[in-house]
Amino acid sequence: MSRVIAPGSIVGVLGGGQLGRMFAMSARRLGYRVHTLAPEHDTPTGQIADVEVNAPYDDLDAVRAFARAVDIVTFEFENVPAAAVAAAEEHAIVRPNGRALHVAQHRIREKTFLAGHGFPVVPFASVRTEAELAAALDRVGRPAILKTTAFGYDGKGQMAIGPETDAIAAWDALQRQEAVLESFVDLEREISVIGARGVDGTRASFGPIDNAHRHHILDISVAPSGADPEILAQALAATDGVLDALDFIGILCIEFFVTRDGRLLINEIAPRPHNSGHLTFDACRTSQFEQQLRAICGLPLGSPDLLQPAAMANLLGDLWQDGEPRWEAALAFPSVKLHLYGKRSARAGRKMGHLTALAPTATEARTLVVDARESLKKRG
Numbered sequence: 001m002s003r004v005i006a007p008g009s010i011v012g013v014l015g016g017g018q019l020g021r022m023f024a025m026s027a028r029r030l031g032y033r034v035h036t037l038a039p040e041h042d043t044p045t046g047q048i049a050d051v052e053v054n055a056p057y058d059d060l061d062a063v064r065a066f067a068r069a070v071d072i073v074t075f076e077f078e079n080v081p082a083a084a085v086a087a088a089e090e091h092a093i094v095r096p097n098g099r100a101l102h103v104a105q106h107r108i109r110e111k112t113f114l115a116g117h118g119f120p121v122v123p124f125a126s127v128r129t130e131a132e133l134a135a136a137l138d139r140v141g142r143p144a145i146l147k148t149t150a151f152g153y154d155g156k157g158q159m160a161i162g163p164e165t166d167a168i169a170a171w172d173a174l175q176r177q178e179a180v181l182e183s184f185v186d187l188e189r190e191i192s193v194i195g196a197r198g199v200d201g202t203r204a205s206f207g208p209i210d211n212a213h214r215h216h217i218l219d220i221s222v223a224p225s226g227a228d229p230e231i232l233a234q235a236l237a238a239t240d241g242v243l244d245a246l247d248f249i250g251i252l253c254i255e256f257f258v259t260r261d262g263r264l265l266i267n268e269i270a271p272r273p274h275n276s277g278h279l280t281f282d283a284c285r286t287s288q289f290e291q292q293l294r295a296i297c298g299l300p301l302g303s304p305d306l307l308q309p310a311a312m313a314n315l316l317g318d319l320w321q322d323g324e325p326r327w328e329a330a331l332a333f334p335s336v337k338l339h340l341y342g343k344r345s346a347r348a349g350r351k352m353g354h355l356t357a358l359a360p361t362a363t364e365a366r367t368l369v370v371d372a373r374e375s376l377k378k379r380g
């Protein structure tokens with residue numbers, strides 16, 4: 001079982017987005033071959049992989065054939081159906097295992113798992129009927145957020161419940177899908193830790209990283225985090241605990257809330273590299289993507305050390321509204337790196353790329369990356 005999957009082997013990636021793209025870049029640098037499976041054609045991952053297979057995730061025969069052709073399967077997209085993971089497991093090693101995916105795919109399962117293991121989570125209640133919605137409002141109170149249990153990302157599938165909100169109308173807006181009601185947290189900040197755990201149980205995690213969101217989408221990440229040292233230590237310890245509780249192999253990001261009254265709560269977990277870890281590509285001795293490869297292949301984990309304070313700014317499709325951004329302006333900043341994901345259509349809110357800036361302090365890195373992003377918009 002603890003056989004090393006050595007360079008030259010073939011890694012299969014379920015999912016075709018930018019996380020798979022940056023993973024594939026890291027894997028190819030280390031001499032691995034990469035196959036990817038996704039429903040779409042010419043995906044960000046497919047553009048880098050040796051082989052791109054186009055099939056829906058529920059085409060189990062296609063998933064089996066994909067798994068037979070590779071030495072190990074991983075994923076970059078956590079909504080791969082459980083049946084597809086099981087089909088892949090018939091023919092290849094799959095890491096992380098299906099259990100972590102199962103837990104992370106469903107907000108109620110996730111929160112129940114975390115609370116059951118003693119990790120602090122936001123007060124929540126499940127909503128499957130009108131009666132449960134009323135009971136949940138009594139328990140959780142207002143203000144609150146109603147979130148669909150599955151397939152949410154970038155704030156999609158969420159409704160704010162203020163003091164006057166008609167909660168039934170809000171649930172109607174979510175097509176009355178199974179949901180979770182969470183109390184609205186008064187946030188001091190949001191932080192994340194990118195946990196890594198190898199086949200032998202060794203851990204080497206990145207962070208904590210400070211994260212700022214706009215319209216529920218990650219906007220800026222900064223490392224190292226400026227949170228209270230006690231909170232930082234708690235976040236690292238909680239990450240170790242979650243990695244062990246899931247017997248996890250690979251990369252797992254934990255998004256945390258830090259409340260104004262100084263408590264640390266787990267918001268959610270993602271069993272894969274994470275947008276807040278993109279700065280590790282330029283700023284750490286090992287990137288989160290190389291770490292994912294090392295972890296799943298049974299190789300020694302790399303050092304997650306931060307070489308310099310860094311900040312990352314997402315580039316969303318909105319930037320294209322007045323035409324192609326002025327890439328040369330951002331590239332004129334000597335310590336700024338540009339990453340683009342090869343996506344053809346720039347829809348509003350779509351993650352098209354990111355910028356990373358390195359500087360002597362986290363504050364300077366943040367200012368630099370914001371200035372570089374602003375420079376993309378300037379005309380004439």
Ligand SMILES: Nc1ncnc2c1ncn2[C@@H]1O[C@H](COP(=O)(O)OP(=O)(O)O)[C@@H](O)[C@H]1O
Pocket residue numbers: 122145152153154155156182183184185186187190213216217255267268
């Ligand atoms: N209970 C909450 N209290 C306060 N802010 C929240 C809460 N839940 C979500 N948010 C805000 O919305 C963002 C996205 O929510 P999240 O649950 O992480 O969903 P997604 O799966 O879309 O990332 C969070 O990072 C945070 O900024």
Ligand SMILES: [Mg+2]
Pocket residue numbers: 255268
């Ligand atoms: Mg989130």
